Amino acid sequence: MKQYLDESDDGQLTINEDGHHYLAQALTDAEGDVYAFTGENISSTTAAAAMARLSRSPHDMRVTILKEFAEEGKDEALLRRVVTMFGDDSVQQLVGLHVAVENASNLLTKYIEWGRLAAYLEQSTRYIFYDTRDKNGQYKYFTPELPEALRATYHTDMDAIFNGYSDIVHALVEHISEKSSTPQSERDGAWKAAVRAQACDAARPLLPVATRSTVGIFGSAQAIEAMIMRLRAHSNAEARACGESILKQVRQVIPTFFERADNPERGGGTSAYLAATQEAMAEIAREVLPTEQSSPQTAKATLSRVFPADEYHLVTDMLYGTTNQSLEAISQEVAKLDPETKERIFDTYFGTRLNRRHKPGRALENVHYTFDIVCDYGIFRDLQRHRIVDDLRWQLLTPDLGYEVSQLVSEAGLEADFSALFARSKRLFDTLMEQTDPEIAQYATLLGHNMRWRISFNAREAFHFLELRTSPQGHPGYRKLCKQMYDEIAKVHPKLASHMIFINKDEDPELTRLAAERATQRKLDAIEQTNS
Secondary structure (H helix, E strand, O other): OOOOEEEOOOOOEEEOHHHHHHHHHHEOOOOOOOOOEOOOOOOHHHHHHHHHHHHHOOOOHHHHHHHHHOOOOOHHHHHHHHHHHHOHHHHHOOOEEEEEEEEEEOOHHHHHOOOOOEEEEEOOOOOOOOOOOOOOOOOOEOOOOOOHHHHHHHHHHHHHHHHHHHHHHHHHHHHHHHHOOOOHHHOOHHHHHHHHHHHHHHHHHHOEOOEEEEEEEEEEHHHHHHHHHHHHOOOOHHHHHHHHHHHHHHOOOOHHHHOOOOOOOOHHHHHHHHHHHHHHHHHHHHHHOOOOOOOOOOOEEEEEEEEOOOHHHHHHHHHHOOOOOOHHHHHHHHHOOOHHHHHHHHHHHHOOOOOOOOOOOHHHHHOEEEEEEEEEHHHHHHHOOOOOOEEEEEOOOOOOOOEOOOHHHHHOOOHHHHHHHHHHHHHHHHHHHHHOOHHHHHHHOEOOEEEEEEEEEEHHHHHHHHHHHOOOOOOHHHHHHHHHHHHHHHHHOHHHHHOOOOOOOOOOHHHHHHHHHHHHHHHHHHHHHHHO
16 A cells, blocks of 8 residues: 555545556546546456445545555455455456357357346358358257267258258359349449348248357356356256356356356355246146147237337326426326327427437336247347347247248249258157157257247337337348337337337348448448548
């Protein structure tokens, strides 16, 4: 402390010249009221420990840093002391980690991405051709633990499906190019990217759920720990193994934060609780619900629940932050208003939205919608990224709900080849069901197989969700589904829907993809000009 701080006779601490020099390297502004940590002198771990100390220190945080943390030595010893004093959760929330998971199946990616309070990025099936083999001559698919003979059957069928995917995606590129209305002189890089994306979109349904991908994860130590506990409790063996691997790796970075992740009295107990509860619910569901095989269905979003029925109940919530009256008092006054005044309040609350990023206020979070959805797994993968929602859950994957053949595939004369691959997938699924279990059999389904899932969200999230997912660069499948969701909302809450002015209803996939690629190219060109 004496190196960086001077102490007056009455115990007041002031930062001396050495202290200012130390802070100048560690902070973006050593003097002002607002500053960021640069990573020099003070690691992110030490910064988290210093922030945790705030609740019990009367000092400016810079004084606290110099007094208690500047000469503490190794982060791990420091963290252990702070965690003991202030608790794991308080400090865990303040440290972030980047974690990568390679070669995850497209089943595992969704299990990983269940948690709300982390950020995820994975390889796209919309821009990458999945027809290359690794150094061992294998396509990019995950193989679960299987008996030798069944494993051979699995590989034979998976290879055949990937071979078929390769033939079809390249045939689609040729077909789209031949049918394109874009003049040869305008077939630039953006056009080629749009053609490739359109072909990938149409062929994507043929990729198995077993297709391997890379997932990038960023989250607080607390979010990562929750993910580990959840994965270790999963009924899927790949998920459990992944949870163990993540725990092993993050312990090499910040071991103190993950000591309790598999402790029988803490994280281990939580994982056991989750696993037991899930199994008990599966058992009671088998007892009380009929076991019927589903029949093929078309993609559809059914609005199952709405609250409240009257969208103008929101007027009370819209006015709440502008007055000193109670919620009940405001509600009584609103009840006296004529419809025109309520509508004027409604419109004023939304203001003039110039783009979809102009989000309406939080009053809209008092309206909730629940959708029961049937769509293909590829569409679900894209929409499941929206994690700030309520009760997003899905059912086990099977081929029973059928699949759809896109107009583009039919126009290219590829429908028979397309359907043959789905038939092969179904045979493999049935074999796995007979010889293993429903969890493993999921790997044989394709991204184009329909599945059932549900999602609930508030009206504010509906603006973000639906305006984003109907934008031109979106996959045509989820754009169509989200327009259905918008239409369902418009039937029950027409006034709210009227303010969703950035719902895109353009149906031309060639034009929408090309417009999106051209916009991206313009941005890249502008960056190059700025840097040149």
